[in-house]
Amino acid sequence: MPEMGAPPARISEVAESLSEKGHDVSVITAVPNRPLGKIKKGYDKKNYYHSYENGIHIHRVKVFLPKGLGSYFSRLITEASFFFFSFFYAFSIIRKSEVIIIQNPPLFSGLFACLVKCLSNTKVINWCSDIWPDLLIELGSLKKNSLICWSMKLIQRINFACSDSVAVTTPNSLNVLQKNYKTKNALLWRNAVDTYFFKPNKNGYDYRKEWGLSSNKFIIGYAGLHGNFQNLNTILDACKLLRNKNSKIHVVLVGDGIQKEHLNNRKLNENIENLTLFDSLERDAMPDLLQSFDAIVIPLARPMPSTIPSKFYEALAAGKPSIVVSDSEISNMVDDNKVGKIYIYGNEQSLAQEIIKLVDLDKNSFKKMGENARKLSLEFDRQKIVTKIESDLKNLLQRF
DSSP, X not given: OOXXXXXXXXXXXXXXXXHHTTOOEEEEEEOSOTTTTSOOTTSSSOSEEEEEETTEEEEEEOOOXXXXXXXXXXXXHHHHHHHHHHHHHHHHHHHHOSEEEEEESSHHHHHHHHHHHHHOOOEEEEEESSOTTHHHHHHTSSOTTSHHHHHHXXXXXXXXXXXXXXXXXXXXXXXXXXXXXXXXXXXXXXOOBOTTTTOXXXXXXXXXXXXXXXXXXXXXXXXXXXXXXXXTHHHHHHHHHHTTTOTTEEEEEEOOSTTHHHHHHHHHHTTOTTEEEEOOOOGGGHHHHHHTOSEEEEOOSSOOTTOOOHHHHHHHHTTOOEEEESSSHHHHHHHHHTOEEEEOTTOHHHHHHHHHHHHTSOHHHHHHHHHHHHHXXXXXXXXXXXXXXXXXXXXXXXXX
């Protein structure tokens, strides 16, 4: 899909893998509009687009993207419009399917399950990559006793009740699902990575030359969304501390998002010379991009006990040490497997200190950390996870 971010990558790779295994796969999605909230050129003339790509039928439907209504109500309208256009243009496809896997969030996509169950015999799996509103409460962006929280929780309960199974991506999410929603038919579908696609390769394109950075620079990299959940401001604050401590360290941020302009302005206004920001690259460029980094930072605005960003798995597959936030499932994995460093979220001094510790490692220790990362990634190989998904799909069909 022409979108950036974890869900499009995950859905695309799983769909392609299932297609390669002989399954007839269709994907219903919105026209590309992230991360800037604008419909991508070429998808702004019609309400519905169909294409056949890599063995998958892709159905893209229009969504409304209102401005000036506040983030919650704007998102509500966008999700509701996707619900409407999906039903209008693609329900005949869904009705003929044996199984429909619904990406959740958005919450309204989950409500589609209720309609499917009422009007067809299609089995429904609710693939809940983040459990809302529980995650938003964890982040502190939603009050637990607010009306919005109550309404979101009600919608989520309806989503799960109308699903034949609910799949989550982390063990902690599985615990939340069973504790807060009493879900019986719960599945663990881990996030995964194409370990062949992201394998270490010293002969790929060297972005360092394009960036004008010498080979003796130690590059800390990040490639992904520049949004509120990432809080890249902490990285900029750490850069300001590092520029007086180690001139060898340079930070590169690649991507786009609602914080990009703000970050660019900060770099210029605060003269952060050991930082460079670049626009997003196509997904095919990601392996070479990651190989151009010495280490990869996986930033989060605050600890998310039930969330492991997909960027972490890509860093593992690339054989690169990671720098991650503390008090989370991802930090436990880093600590247990010796694949990187851990910093206190939102604390630029802690981040700067951990970067320096990484740079100061002897050559053998640093190499071993990368080898550990690559080894760990094989446990989350995409084909291995897809085999489990395929098995769960077959079990679901046999159960009913």
